[in-house]
Each structure stands twice: as C-alpha cells, then as structure tokens.
Amino acid sequence: xxxxxxxxxxxxxxxxxxxxxxxxxxxxxxxxxxxxxxxxxxxxxxxxxxxxxxxxxxxxxxxxxxxxxxxxxxxxxxxxxxxxxxxxxxxxxxxxxxxxxxxxxxxxxxxxxxxxxxxxxxxxxxxxxxxxxxxxxxxxxxxxxxxxxxxxxxxxxxxxxxxxxxxxxxxxxxxxxxxxxxxxxxxxxxxxxxxxxxxxxxxxxxxxxxxxxxxxxxxxxxxxxxxxxxxxxxxxxxxxxxxxxxxxxxxxxxxxxxxxxxxxxxxxxxxxxxxxxxxxxxxxxxxxxxxxxxxxxxxxxxxxxxxxxxxxxxxxxxxxxxxxxxxxxxxx
Amino acid sequence: xxxxxxxxxxxxxxxxxxxxxxxxxxxxxxxxxxxxxxxxxxxxxxxxxxxxxxxxxxxxxxxxxxxxxxxxxxxxxxxxxxxxxxxxxxxxxxxxxxxxxxxxxxxxxxxxxxxxxxxxxxxxxxxxxxxxxxxxxxxxxxxxxxxxxxxxxxxxxxxxxxxxxxxxxxxxxxxxxxxxxxxxxxxxxxxxxxxxxxxxxxxxxxxxxxxxxxxxxxxxxxxxxxxxxxxxxxxxxxxxxxxxxxxxxxxxxxxxxxxxxxxxxxxxxxxxxxxxxxxxxxxxxxxxxxxxxxxxxxxxxxxxxxxxxxxxxxxxxxxxxxxxxxxxxxxx
Numbered sequence: 324x325x326x327x328x329x330x331x332x333x334x335x336x337x338x339x340x341x342x343x344x345x346x347x348x349x350x351x352x353x354x355x356x357x358x359x360x361x362x363x364x365x366x367x368x369x370x371x372x373x374x375x376x377x378x379x380x381x382x383x384x385x386x387x388x389x390x391x392x393x394x395x396x397x398x399x400x401x402x403x404x405x406x407x408x409x410x411x412x413x414x415x416x417x418x419x420x421x422x423x424x425x426x427x428x429x430x431x432x433x434x435x436x437x438x439x440x441x442x443x444x445x446x447x448x449x450x451x452x453x454x455x456x457x458x459x460x461x462x463x464x465x466x467x468x469x470x471x472x473x474x475x476x477x478x479x480x481x482x483x484x485x486x487x488x489x490x491x492x493x494x495x496x497x498x499x500x501x502x503x504x505x506x507x508x509x510x511x512x513x514x515x516x517x518x519x520x521x522x523x524x525x526x527x528x529x530x531x532x533x534x535x536x537x538x539x540x541x542x543x544x545x546x547x548x549x550x551x552x553x554x555x556x557x558x559x560x561x562x563x564x565x566x567x568x569x570x571x572x573x574x575x576x577x578x579x580x581x582x583x584x585x586x587x588x589x590x591x592x593x594x595x596x597x598x599x600x601x602x603x604x605x606x607x608x609x610x611x612x613x614x615x616x617x618x619x620x621x622x623x624x625x626x627x628x629x630x631x632x633x634x635x636x637x638x639x640x641x642x643x644x645x646x647x648x649x650x651x652x653x654x655x
Numbered sequence: 656x657x658x659x660x661x662x663x664x665x666x667x668x669x670x671x672x673x674x675x676x677x678x679x680x681x682x683x684x685x686x687x688x689x690x691x692x693x694x695x696x697x698x699x700x701x702x703x704x705x706x707x708x709x710x711x712x713x714x715x716x717x718x719x720x721x722x723x724x725x726x727x728x729x730x731x732x733x734x735x736x737x738x739x740x741x742x743x744x745x746x747x748x749x750x751x752x753x754x755x756x757x758x759x760x761x762x763x764x765x766x767x768x769x770x771x772x773x774x775x776x777x778x779x780x781x782x783x784x785x786x787x788x789x790x791x792x793x794x795x796x797x798x799x800x801x802x803x804x805x806x807x808x809x810x811x812x813x814x815x816x817x818x819x820x821x822x823x824x825x826x827x828x829x830x831x832x833x834x835x836x837x838x839x840x841x842x843x844x845x846x847x848x849x850x851x852x853x854x855x856x857x858x859x860x861x862x863x864x865x866x867x868x869x870x871x872x873x874x875x876x877x878x879x880x881x882x883x884x885x886x887x888x889x890x891x892x893x894x895x896x897x898x899x900x901x902x903x904x905x906x907x908x909x910x911x912x913x914x915x916x917x918x919x920x921x922x923x924x925x926x927x928x929x930x931x932x933x934x935x936x937x938x939x940x941x942x943x944x945x946x947x948x949x950x951x952x953x954x955x956x957x958x959x960x961x962x963x964x965x966x967x968x969x970x971x972x973x974x975x976x977x978x979x980x981x982x983x984x985x986x987x
Contacts (some may be wrong), residue, residue, distance in 0.1 A: 343753075344974070377723075377750040377972060380712035391709075410742040410768075418709040421675075436742075637969075640709060642676070 324640075329369040329425065330398040330614035332475035334497050335386030336459040336483050336490070337404030337428075338438040339411045342599065342637060343378040345443040348635070350451060353510050355443065360452040360514045362486060363441075365643075367382060368455040371441050380411070381638040382418035383440055385513060386481045388600045391422045392607025395645040398614060401425040401471055403497070405462035405490075411438035416646065418640070427468070433462045448595040448634065464487040464496040472497055473504035476614045477536075479606065482513035485521045498533045507613075509536035511606055512543040519546055529563050533575070536566045538606050542568055557584075570605050575627060578619040587623030588609075590631035600639025604629035609644070625654055661757065662946035664729040664807035666799070666829050667718030668735030668815050668822070668889055670759075670770040671743045674782075674931065674969060675710040675773040682783060684941035687775065692784040692846045694818060695773075700787040703773050712743070713970040714750035715772055717845060718813045719970040721933045723754045724961050726938025727977040729987075733757040733803055735796035735829070737822075744769035750972070758798070762792045778950060780927040780966065780975065788819060796828040803931035805836035808946045809868075811938065814845035817853045830865050839945075843938055844875040845866040861895050866899045868945070870938050876901055889916075892965040900955075902937050907959060908941055910951040919955030932971025936961035940977070957986055 325509055343624070350357055363371065384404060393400040400646075402419055406412030408430040415437060419426045435457035443451045456513075470582065471480060478501040484490040498508045514516050518525065525547065528534050537560070549554040560567040561580055575589040595625035605626035612622030629645050636642050649655040682689055685706065692730050695703065697969065714723075716736060725732040734751055738744030740762040747769060751758045767789035775783045794816075804810060804912040810833040816822040830840045842860070844850050850857065860866050869892070873885055880888040892899040892911055899911035907921040940961035944954030961977050 373748060375753065377753045378746070379970065380746065382709065414712065417704060421707065421709045510717065555794075638711065 327474060327476050328399060328520050329401045329471070329475040331390060331393045331479055331610050332401040332403065332471055333386040333390035333479045334403045334414045334484065334494060335384050335481040336438055336456060337406045337415055338384040338388060338440050338454065338459070340381050340383035340417050340442050340599065340639065341372070341378045341440045342381060342444060343376045345445060347445060350443065350445065355451050355628060355646065357445065357451050357455070359516055360448050360454055361516070363453050363455050365435070368439065368441065368453070370582045371453055375441060375443065379637060382415045383639050385483060385511065385603050386421060386479055388481060388603035389607040389610070390424055391419060391640050392604045392613050392645060394423045395641045396608065396611040396625070396629070396649060397646040401475060403428050403466055403468070403471070405431060405436040406607055407431045407434065407458040411439065425471070428466050429501055430579060434458060442599055444599070444637070446596050448598050449476045450597060450599040452509045456611070459490060460487045461489065462493050463486070467493050467496045467500065469500050470570065472500040473506070474499070475506060477507050477509055477610055479509045479511070479610060481511050482521065482525065482559055485517070485524065500510045508533060509538065509610060510534050511538040511602065512547065513612045515542040515546040516539050518543050522547060529565055532564065534565050535614065537563070538568045538570070538602070538609070540570045540602060568609055568620060571604055576605065576623050578623055578625040585619045585623065590627045592631050592635055594635060596635055597637045598634050600633045603639055604633040604641065621654060625649060628652060628654065659808050660731060660804070661733045661807040662723045663722060663811055664733040664735065664803055664824060664866035665722035665810045665811045666735045666816065667716050667813040668788060669719060669747055669748050670716035670772050670786065670791070672713050672715035672772050672774050672931065673704070673710045674713060674776060674779055674929070675708045677777060679777060680853055682775065682777065687783050687785070689777065690781050690784050691848055692786055693848070695785045695787050697767070697787060698770065700773065700785070703785055703792040707775065707906060708810065710968060712746070712748045713972060715932070715971050717815060717843065717935050718811055719751060721811060721939040721942070722756055722915045723751060723972050724936045724977060725943050726755045727944040727973045728940065728957070728961070728981060729978040730881065730943045733807060735760050735798055735800070735803070737763060738769040738797065739763045739766065741769050743771065757803070760798050765803065766790060766793055774931055776929050776931065776969070777978045780930050782929060782931040788865055791822060792817070792819040793821065794825050796824045799825050799828045799832065801832050804832040805838070807833070807838060809839050809841055809942055810878060811841045811942060813843050814849045814853065814857065817849070817856065840865060840868040840974050841942060842866050843870040843934065844879065847874040847878040850875050854862060854879060854881070856987060861897055864896065866897050868900065868901070869895070870900045870934070870941070872902045872934060881974065897982040900941055902934055902964050906956050908937070917951045919952055919959065922959045924963050924967055926967060929969045930966050932965045933962045935971055936965040956984070958979060960984060960986065965969045
C-alpha cells in the first residue's frame with residue numbers, strides 16, 4: 324500500500340485575488356450580482372479593473388484557499404492547479420509553497436495570463452467576484468500526478484473546474500485515480516450559478532459513485548435540487564450516497580447522511596470584515612478533521628473555527644495559525 | 656500667475672510593497688536590522704522572497720503613500736515616479752490613479768522591473784524593509800514636468816531619491832523649478848541609514864535654501880546631527896532656515912522654527928497592527944493642512960490622525976476616508 328503522504332490533495336483553479344472595497348452603487352452601475360461569482364473575459368477584466376478602486380493582491384482560488392487552510396491546521400497538504408509563469412503566477416506559487424503546501428504543477432510558458440478574480444467587498448463584508456480564468460484553461464489530465472493522488476487520503480475538487488473543458492477532464496482523472504487507490508473524493512459545489520451551469524453533471528457524478536463527500540451552502544443546495552425550500556433540498560441530499568456538508572453562514576452547518584443529521588453551530592465573531600473564503604476555509608477544517616478521524620461534530624467545529632478566522636480580515640488565506648486556534652478551543 | 660491646480664506634488668521611488676508577517680527569529684537568521692530600510696539587489700530580492708512567508712501585494716513608495724493620503728483628505732494631488740510597464744507597475748499605476756492622484760510619468764518599456772519592497776512585519780507591528788529599486792533608477796530630470804511643478808503649492812521629495820543618480824538629479828530639478836515658480840519644497844529624510852549615506856548633501860540642501868520644510872523622525876534627526884542626544888539635535892534643527900517637523904511615534908510630533916516649538920500629541924489607537932507608512936501618512940496630513948493654511952498644531956493633528964489610521968491595518972495606503980475622519984474630529 325502506498326504511504327499516505329498527504330491528508331488532502333486539492334485540485335482547482337489557481338487564481339490571484341484582486342480585492343477592493345466598493346459600495347452598493349458600484350455594483351448596481353456595473354450590473355453585478357452581489358455575492359456571486361461571474362466569469363469574465365479579458366476585455367471585461369480590463370474594463371472592470373480600470374473602473375474599480377485601489378486594490379490588494381492576495382493569492383486565492385477556492386480549493387487553493389482550502390488547502391492552505393489544511394496546512395495551517397498542521398495537515399499535510401498538496402495542490403494541483405495551473406498558473407502562467409508571469410509575475411502574478413510566480414506570486415501564487417510562492418505563497419502556496421510558503422504555506423508548506425506541496426505544489427509542483429508545471430506553469431504554462433505561453434497563452435493567457437495567470438487567472439485573476441476581481442473581488443469587490445461591500446461595507447457589509449459581502450464579496451462579489453468577477454473571475455478571468457486565463458491560464459486555468461490549460462489545466463489538463465497530464466497535470467494530475469498519479470503518485471500524489473494515490474498518496475493523499477482525500478482528494479478535494481471544485482465545481483468551478485467544470486467551466487473549462489481540460490480542467491473538467493483533469494477533475495475526472497483525479498477522481499478516478501483516487502478511487503482506484505482506495506482514497507476518498509470530495510467536491511464543493513462552488514457557487515449556485517456554477518450549479519446552474521452543471522447541475523446534471525454534478526448529480527451524475529454523485530449518483531455514479533464518483534464522490535464521497537459533498538460541500539454545499541444553502542443556495543447551492545437549493546439550486547442543485549431546483550427548489551426554493553431548504554428542507555426539500557436537504558431531504559433530497561439525504562437520499563444521495565454521500566456525506567453531505569451544508570454550510571449556513573451564521574447558523575453553522577449541517578452534516579447529513581442517510582441515517583443521521585448533525586447540526587453544528589457557527590463560531591462567534593467580533594466583526595465581519597470580508598466573507599471571501601468563508602466556505603473554502605470551512606471545508607479546510609472539515610476535511611482536516613476527517614483526515615484525522617474526528618467525528619462529524621468535531622469536523623464541523625473545526626470548519627466553523629477556520630471560517631470565523633477568515634471572515635474577520637481581508638483576504639481568503641488565514642492570518643493566524645489555525646492549529647493554534649484549534650488547540651486553544653480544545654479541538655486538537 | 657499659474658493656477659494652483661494641486662495642493663501637493665510628490666516625487667519619489669514608485670514601489671510596490673510585498674508584505675509578510677514574520678517573527679524575530681527570521682530577522683535574526685537573515686541579519687536584518689529591525690525597523691530599517693536596506694537596499695537589495697535582484698539576487699538578494701529573489702533569495703529573500705523565496706525564504707519569506709506568504710505575502711500581500713499593495714502599492715507603496717514613501718512619498719506615493721503620502722500623496723494618496725493627501726488625496727484621501729480631499730486634497731488635489733499629483734505624483735511623479737518611475738515604474739516599468741510590467742504587471743506590478745500597472746498595478747501601482749492603477750492604484751494611485753484610482754485614488755484620484757494625477758500620475759502621468761511615462762513607464763519604462765525595458766530595463767529592470769518595477770521596484771519592490773519586501774516588508775517583514777513582526778508581531779509587535781514593526782516593519783523591516785528590503786527594497787529592490789529596479790525601474791526607479793530610470794527616473795530622470797526629463798520626467799519632471801515643469802507645468803505640474805509650477806501648478807503645485809508644495810513639492811514633496813523623499814531622501815530615498817538620493818540612492819540613484821538620475822533620481823537625485825530629478826529631485827534637484829523639481830526643487831529648482833518649484834522655487835522658480837514661487838512654490839514651497841518639503842523633504843522627508845526617509846530613514847536614518849539614508850541620512851547616514853547623504854548627511855552632508857541633505858544639510859547642504861537645507862542650508863543652501865533648497866528646502867522650506869523638513870520632515871524627520873527622532874532617529875533621522877539624531878543621525879543628521881550625529882548626536883545621541885535628542886535635545887541637542889532639536890536645538891540644531893531650530894537653527895536651520897526651515898520649518899522642522901519631528902515625529903516621535905506614540906509621543907506625537909514637534910513643530911519647530913527658530914522662534915517657536917509646538918508639541919502636538921499623537922492620536923490614540925485601539926491596536927497597533929503594522930507601522931508601515933506611519934511617517935508617510937503623517938506627512939500627508941501635515942502637508943494637506945499647510946496647503947489649506949492651517950496652523951502648526953492643526954497640521955500636526957491632521958498628520959497624527961492619518962498616521963493613526965494607517966498603523967491599525969496592514970499596508971501603507973489608507974482604508975478609510977481621511978477627509979471623513981478629519982471631519983469627525985472637527986479638524987476640517
């Protein structure tokens with residue numbers, strides 16, 4: 324049997340966040356749907372960047388944020404994602420490695436620039452994302468290193484990967500390799516609009532046995548089952564053959580299987596600054612807990628703790644050691 | 656007489672900050688002098704970047720930070736500085752313009768990359784800077800636009816400009832043009848090591864009448880007059896033909912002329928996060944006050960207010976409207 328070198332391997336869109344504060348009027352004037360992620364092309368990226376205020380550049384990417392979170396808990400973490408060998412791509416690479424994550428995906432030497440998400444944060448702390456995927460379109464099955472997949476207890480994938488054809492194939496490749504090696508596969512639905520784009524395929528993955536764990540927030544779950552009623556959606560999730568983890572912002576999370584439902588409260592916070600990365604960091608804590616054989620409630624608490632840290636500052640990468648915070652709370 | 660289109664025109668090294676948290680051990684291991692700015696070449700920049708932790712990229716540059724501060728107070732502000740037309744240079748340009756600052760210096764098309772300052776912030780909030788000047792070496796007298804200088808009530812220069820030959824000439828050119836147009840010239844001594852490098856030249860500038868206002872902190876002032884005794888240094892400053900403004904961190908500032916000394920207390924803060932930009936933003940408030948004909952104490956209070964804002968978050972660009980803060984405090 325292969326040694327388990329990693330607790331969690333993430334596969335996702337490697338993105339650098341360009342974060343700016345804004346007001347509601349700017350969202351309205353630019354017809355932006357608050358709280359959502361939309362994909363933009365290069366001309367729109369240029370236009371929006373020119374129109375937005377001064378910005379901070381911080382490494383991001385949904386699953387990349389989660390993987391950095393796993394490492395911050397003291398977990399052994401690896402990541403697969405595609406940047407270009409440009410200034411911003413080198414910064415992404417520096418950051419994820421500086422967090423102790425194994426990251427060896429070959430950067431693209433030509434083609435589109437490293438992906439950027441222009442994130443507008445309103446005074447209520449809500450973030451609205453405008454993502455130019457750039458080099459992410461070049462992530463391909465050949466980037467999925469079989470040895471790394473087989474050496475990882477969990478492989479964590481993002482729904483956003485389905486927006487690019489090669490990345491979707493890389494996703495399928497990684498999931499297949501993981502199961503062949505006896506590992507577990509987890510998916511985050513990413514965004515309710517992403518679910519809208521790929522609903523049938525996500526349901527197919529789950530029902531075909533390609534997934535073991537599903538992360539979703541309320542909006543995504545309702546979108547998945549095309550219902551406005553949360554309880555209906557939850558009942559449908561209960562019938563799937565996965566461990567379902569549903570985040571509900573300040574109301575904490577629900578951990579759902581066919582036989583059991585656990586409600587875990589959120590951690591209290593002092594001040595909401597920026598919700599960017601809340602779901603990503605929740606998944607980090609939950610997956611780290613699973614990799615360390617904790618029960619569902621402890622996993623939910625670890626997720627809530629990480630989410631609480633991330634929403635109290637700007638950016639989706641932890642500023643404090645999640646391991647230290649978890650030890651303070653008696654969770655590790 | 657030319658119209659005064661700008662309250663303050665800044666001329667400085669156009670730098671992007673790469674900010675990371677670190678601990679005292681990292682400073683020791685890398686033989687870094689805590690709190691100081693040292694110049695590094697490209698290989699050392701690469702080495703240090705590889706060794707340091709995950710980082711946030713925010714536009715910086717001492718005088719550029721001040722000029723953005725002037726704009727945040729509602730002042731009319733302009734900036735001259737040299738970036739390269741690379742990704743980081745475009746970000747610097749975006750940010751300063753998004754702050755409402757007039758910035759029209761032609762970027763370098765080739766040669767070294769846009770300048771970066773690798774800033775290490777220790778848990779006590781102190782910052783240690785390692786600056787690769789890159790494209791700044793290409794700032795030249797031809798970049799100093801005579802019309803803009805003549806249209807600015809104050810021209811604000813940084814001592815750091817003396818580290819590069821052409822930039823030093825640009826400094827002299829700007830100061831000469833300003834006086835020819837009947838404007839005032841201000842200098843920040845920048846850093847005690849910078850004063851060490853150029854002591855005689857800075858004293859010569861002041862005594863030759865090239866300067867009207869001098870900004871210094873305690874360390875810089877003691878270095879200027881080569882004394883360990885603050886009162887001795889202050890007495891020497893009093894004899895110069897400039898308005899002297901001496902910042903003393905939590906003890907506020909002293910505004911000194913041959914005839915008068917005003918002590919102005921600092922603004923209280925809740926929590927010190929990152930001292931990066933404290934002096935820059937102090938100068939912003941003080942110069943804005945001067946441009947609006949406020950008395951020395953009010954200028955000192957405006958400076959203290961801006962410094963208090965900047966040290967309570969990461970980065971040297973204001974996150975709140977300084978105009979709104981000043982209005983709340985009854986200073987505007």
